[in-house]
Amino acid sequence: MNGIPDTRNRILCLHGGGVTGAIFKAQARSIIKALPEFRFIFADGPYFCDPHAAIIPVYQDWGPFRRWLRWLPEHPATDAESAVEEIKYALETCANSDEGTGPIVGLMGFSQGAKLAASLLYEQEAQMKATGSASTQYQFAVLLAGRCPLVSMSSLTESPGLVSAGDVSEGFDTSKNDRSHILSLPSVHVHGLNDVGLHLHRKLLHEYCDPASTRLVEWDGEHRVPIKQKDVQKIVDAVRDVVETQTTITAQ
Structure with missing residues (x-):
């Protein structure tokens, strides 16, 4: 920005499984353009994996491809503590290497990234309830095609209704849901019908x-990030509505 510090509020963005931060930035280009009051920063997941089949036709040369969580049994096993530390390191690396100086006020994730975004928001909420403070200050999350269950990021959020960060996150029996793990911080859910x-x-x-x-926000689409103006505008309106309710988010 011509040497002028970019102090806009930042949104930390989490890509889907078998993708990269750069690919998610390209996929979300219409949303970024429509919300110029925010600076969007894109993290890379900590684990390498094969590309998601859906992105190969366009992004096959954008590797190496990454994931946040295990979603296939053949993904190498890891313990929950190590998985959480790897995820946190990836997020901190993204935030610390970004040239923007504004606070990170929100999360935006697609698919597996949306699952993680909701889980991070829930972890923050659990920390606040337990200790009165939290290691992050997210105000909201935009969840593009985010699926259940949430992922436990510490002992504070361990529950029969959540999956461990080290376990396979797909095929989880949501009948275990005991309704004791409800996320209360604001979330915008974007569903392709x-x-x-x-x-x-x-x-x-x-x-x-x-x-x-x-x-x-519902739109007439499949498993992808909306790019048409009429669909993106619905997301923009929902995000701005959330921001208006959050008195701690200051306009830039």
Whole structure:
């Protein structure tokens, strides 16, 4: 920005499984353009993996590809503590290497990244309830095609309704949901009505989030990030509505 510090509020963005931060930035280009009041920063997941089949036709040369969590049994096993530390390191590296100086006030994730974004928001909420303070200050999350369950990021959030950070995060039995792990911080849920995982996205919305703090955006699409203006505008309106309710987020 011509030597002028960029003090805009920042949104930390988490890509889907088998993708990269750079790919997610390209996928989310319309959302970024429509929300110029924010600086979007894109982290890379800590683990290498094969590319997601859906991105190969366009982004096959954008590797190496990464993931945040295990979603296939063949992904190497790891313990929960190590997985959490790797995730935290990746997020901190992104934040610390970014030239922007504004606070990170929100999260935006797609698919596996949305699952993690909601989990990080829930972990922060649990820290606040337990100790009165938290290691992060996220105000909201934008969850693009985010599916249940949430992921436990510490002993504070261990629950039969959450999956461990070291376990395979797909195929989880959500019947274990005991309704004691409801996310209350604001979340914007973006659902493609033709997405094969829509039923799991709706479970995240209805079984893991407080309806008083959620906004739902539905669009006529599959498992991808919306790019058309009419669809993106719905997301923009929902995000700005959330910001207006958060008195700690100052306009830039």
